Amino acid sequence: MKKSNMIKFSAAALTFLGISATGVKPVKQPAQAASKRIKVISKQYVTVWANYRKGRHVATHLKKDSSHFVYQTATDSMGNLWYRIGKKEWVMAKYFNQVKSAKKAVKAKKTKAKSKKTKTVKKARSAAILAASWSAPMGSKARAKAVVSLAKQQVGKAYVKGSKGPNAFDNASLVAYVYKQAAGVNTGSSTKSQVKKGIAVDPSSGFAEGDLLFWGSKNKPYNVAIYVGDGKYVTAAGDQQGVVQASLSTYFWPSRARRVL
Numbered sequence: 001m002k003k004s005n006m007i008k009f010s011a012a013a014l015t016f017l018g019i020s021a022t023g024v025k026p027v028k029q030p031a032q033a034a035s036k037r038i039k040v041i042s043k044q045y046v047t048v049w050a051n052y053r054k055g056r057h058v059a060t061h062l063k064k065d066s067s068h069f070v071y072q073t074a075t076d077s078m079g080n081l082w083y084r085i086g087k088k089e090w091v092m093a094k095y096f097n098q099v100k101s102a103k104k105a106v107k108a109k110k111t112k113a114k115s116k117k118t119k120t121v122k123k124a125r126s127a128a129i130l131a132a133s134w135s136a137p138m139g140s141k142a143r144a145k146a147v148v149s150l151a152k153q154q155v156g157k158a159y160v161k162g163s164k165g166p167n168a169f170d171n172a173s174l175v176a177y178v179y180k181q182a183a184g185v186n187t188g189s190s191t192k193s194q195v196k197k198g199i200a201v202d203p204s205s206g207f208a209e210g211d212l213l214f215w216g217s218k219n220k221p222y223n224v225a226i227y228v229g230d231g232k233y234v235t236a237a238g239d240q241q242g243v244v245q246a247s248l249s250t251y252f253w254p255s256r257a258r259r260v261l
Contacts, residue, residue, distance in 0.1 A: 038083060038096040039067045052082035052090040062091065067099055143261045144210035146182040151226045151234040154178065157243045159236045164189070169243060171224050171236045175212060178226060185260060187212075191224045198260035203253060210261045213254040221256065 040046055045061035052074050062068070072084035073093070081093035151174075160168035165177040172191050179185040187194045195214050201207065207227040214221035225235035228245065237244045248254075 036070050037067055037099040038070055038085075038093075039099045040064050040095060041097045046091055046095045048085075049090045050088045052076055052084075055090060058089060060089070068096075140261075141209075143183040143185075144208065147178055147210040147226065147261065148228045150182040151178045151228055152245065154243045155234060155245050159238050159242045169236045174234075174236045174243060175224050175226060179260065183261060187260060191216075191221045192219065194224055195219065195221055195256060195258060198258040201257035201259050203255070203257050207257055208259065210259075212258045212260060214256040214258070215252070215254055218256065225254075227257075 040062050041064070045063060048058045048060040048062065049055040050058050053076060068083075068085040068091075070083045070085060074082045074084070074090075076082060082090050083093050083096065084090050154165075154169065154174060154177075157165075158168040159170060161170045162173075163169055164173045169177065172189055172194060175194055176187050176189050179187045187197050191214065194212060195218075197212070201211055203213075207213065209227060209229045211227040213225045213227055213233055214223065216222035223235065225233040225246075227233045231248050232245055233248065234243065234245050236242065237246070
């Protein structure tokens with residue numbers, strides 16, 4: 001083998017073993033790829049440690065809002081999560097938040113914008129329905145549909161005796177609120193006044209959407225509800241249940257009904 005080739009071979013072998021031909025150690029290859037990027041959220045400086053078990057303090061402090069890559073994670077005997085951000089640089093995970101990638105941030109922003117747009121569209125549709133119901137003549141289906149739609153939107157709200165809404169109702173104030181907002185109709189604020197509105201409906205002949213259903217005496221019923229179709233009604237049932245949608249049953253059939261629209 002020629003001398004020049006022998007020298008080249010020897011240099012290559014030494015480099016492979018981690019020793020350069022000039023006697024200076026070669027630059028080490030990068031560590032394993034980072035798994036994520038984190039950002040300091042602590043209001044104070046974050047201390048860096050040489051080891052997450054019994055390490056010594058490395059003379060380094062990380063400033064708030066500074067970001068770093070994570071190359072390894074580990075959990076100590078106390079259950080604390082640690083991140084390795086350098087060769088011998090460990091920090092406690094509780095002082096950091098994960099940084100979203102630009103792609104994820106854009107996606108999150110688009111999702112938020114889309115959600116906001118959907119809510120705006122729904123509000124606009126509801127407003128259009130209510131506006132149409134106000135201009136629609138009495139007895140039209142538009143007003144009844146608006147009443148049913150708004151009544152269903154109240155399901156899940158609290159029952160508070162004497163409250164007039166919009167966050168809490170009793171059974172009479174729920175009816176008063178829905179009819180006023182959805183159809184511009186004043187039903188009065190008590191079951192005593194509401195049972196006199198509109199025209200009487202025979203409970204045995206079936207109900208139409210928007211009808212008022214009553215339970216109790218003829219002139220002073222103890223409960224009122226709004227019929228929403230398909231054998232269901234919406235009412236403020238009491239402290240435990242709040243505003244609910246329930247189904248009609250033979251053992252709890254309304255004693256009276258009135259058609260206001």
